[in-house]
Amino acid sequence: SASPVKRWWTAPTAAPDPSRAPARRVRPEHETGCAVFDLLTALPWWAFPIAAVIVALVFSSVVRSIRGGFSVQTDPQRVFTAAQRKVGNDRAGNRYEYKPLILRRCTAPGTQGDHIYPWSAGGATVMENYQSLCQPHNGSKSNHRPTALTIWRLERRRRRYFPAGTEPAVSWRFGRH
Secondary structure (H helix, E strand, C coil): CCCCCCCCCCCCCCCCCHHHCCCCCCCCHHHCCCHHHHHHHHCCCCHHHHHHHHHHHHHHHHHHHHHCCCCCCCCCCCCCCHHHHHHHHHHCCCECCCCCCCCCCCCCECCEEEECCCHHHCECCCHHHEEEECHHHHHHHCCCCCCHHHHHHHHHHHHHHCCCCCCCCCCCECCCC
């Protein structure tokens, strides 16, 4: 007779058939007397990586909250002024400044001032943290933080089109000019 399939979410319904027992008998879950062990042995294999990720996230959030990592010092000035946008767009030649790694640069003119390093993450509202973007790409960028490679490529491109005497370096952190 075929034995019923044991599911991880159901308790065993019948004692195991002794004629099919392995050579070295493993103690069944209901005989251990340890509720934690019984629970762990009843879980499927894929539950352990998920539990590990959850524990790591909880641990990191507790550590960050203890250290004060969730508080970010932001610049009191949230948006670029009209004068800053004019200077920023003029020095960029009214062009869109961001260029994806593989694709070509957007051909739309840069009409909006964007924080290279997001204001919400502590980016300063200063010209060294300004880039000219079109409206759709400024909205899609949201508050993503740039990589070191992205900043290096932007500074390298800026050397070609910034007016002479204008520093192309990016300085983004509030309080670190």
